[in-house]
Amino acid sequence: MAAPILVIIVVLLTQLGGGKPAAAPRPVGNAAEGGQVTYLLVGMRNGDVSGQADHPLTVFIPTATLTEIPGYGYDSAGKAMALGRVPLTEITMENLLGIEIDHTMLVPDSMMSRLVDRAGGVSVTIKTPLMAQRGANRLVPVFQPGTRRLNCATAVRFLQYVGPDEDELARFDRARAIWEGLFARYAGTEAPGLARIVAGFGSSLITDASPADVGAFFASFAGAGSDLRSYRSLPVSAVGSGEETAFRMDQQRYDGDLGALLAPSRPAGATATPVRVQILNGNGEPEIGLQVAKLLVPAGFRIADTGNAANFGFRRTRIVAYSDAGLPAARRIRALLGVGSIEIGRTPQSIVDVTVVVGADFVPAGQ
Structure with missing residues (x-):
């Protein structure tokens, strides 16, 4: 050790x-x-x-x-x-x-x-x-x-x-x-x-x-x-x-x-090759991506991209894995956020392994 x-x-x-x-x-x-x-x-x-x-x-x-x-x-x-x-x-x-x-x-x-x-x-x-x-x-x-x-x-x-x-x-x-x-x-x-x-x-x-x-x-x-x-x-x-x-x-x-x-x-949950996560703001709340990152980064995830979703009307958080191999990571993310429906994305991604579209159901800690 x-x-x-x-x-x-x-x-x-x-x-x-x-x-x-x-x-x-x-x-x-x-x-x-x-x-x-x-x-x-x-x-x-x-x-x-x-x-x-x-x-x-x-x-x-x-x-x-x-x-x-x-x-x-x-x-x-x-x-x-x-x-x-x-x-x-x-x-x-x-x-x-x-x-x-x-x-x-x-x-x-x-x-x-x-x-x-x-x-x-x-x-x-x-x-x-x-x-x-x-x-x-x-x-x-x-x-x-x-x-x-x-x-x-x-x-x-x-x-x-x-x-x-x-x-x-x-x-x-x-x-x-x-x-x-x-x-x-x-x-x-x-x-x-x-x-x-x-x-x-x-x-x-x-x-x-x-x-x-x-x-x-x-x-x-x-x-x-x-x-x-x-x-x-x-x-x-x-x-x-x-x-x-x-x-x-x-x-x-x-x-x-x-x-x-x-x-x-390294964080206790870190893997040899970090899981790359994209965070998209789907509820319009300022700094919501930062609040999600505060939960994921200490758990060993790597934030590879942040930005806005196509619109701010997402009521439920979506966690999209791009292969079956990404499902365990998606489940860990859901457990950390406390919300989220897990989906399999059919469009392969080269820079991220999982996308999180943050919906209105996500409430940051302390709020």
């Missing part, structure tokens, strides 16, 4: 800047800061949120990764924060990666600045000059090469920096440098100091875990040592063209590497 792991998704909100003009910031999530969201999916083997990490792992997930946002359709992962804040972000990541996320944490620029300030600054090594555009044809250095001590303000600027010709992936090495600089300040037996700082933020932490547990979690990363900490990027490939780069996850590479590492966090 695989060792248990804990998964926390950390959403770092930063306003882009530095090397090229940034888009105007908009309110995002539970904070009113900056427009760019960087995801850090943090997992650890063994122990619980307050335990010691064994080979802790940080996974960077580009916000421009195209995926199904349950209830909203196919879009970049970062849009989930604007559309539905942390809860939608969480289920979007669970659906994309096929895992259960145990806790969430939102880190605005202001919180990151306070963390670095309490730590007394962080040291990073900059390999090449980081240039900013000044005027049409002039570049000037904003960060020079070498080992630099960054205070709270410059650390945030370092995280915010995007070079003139960089895409989102280029920011990950700088994020890693900041986290490593922070962990290095509290290496080994000094790790409890980081726990005290983080826990000391108390109710200002935007998380569903207790401040003490969050502090212990980050301290366990520092205490594990740099030789045991590892960093990965979600395997993606660039798609499309134009000024804004988009990415698509390489499912085969993910399954063979990160997916295997995160296997202990």
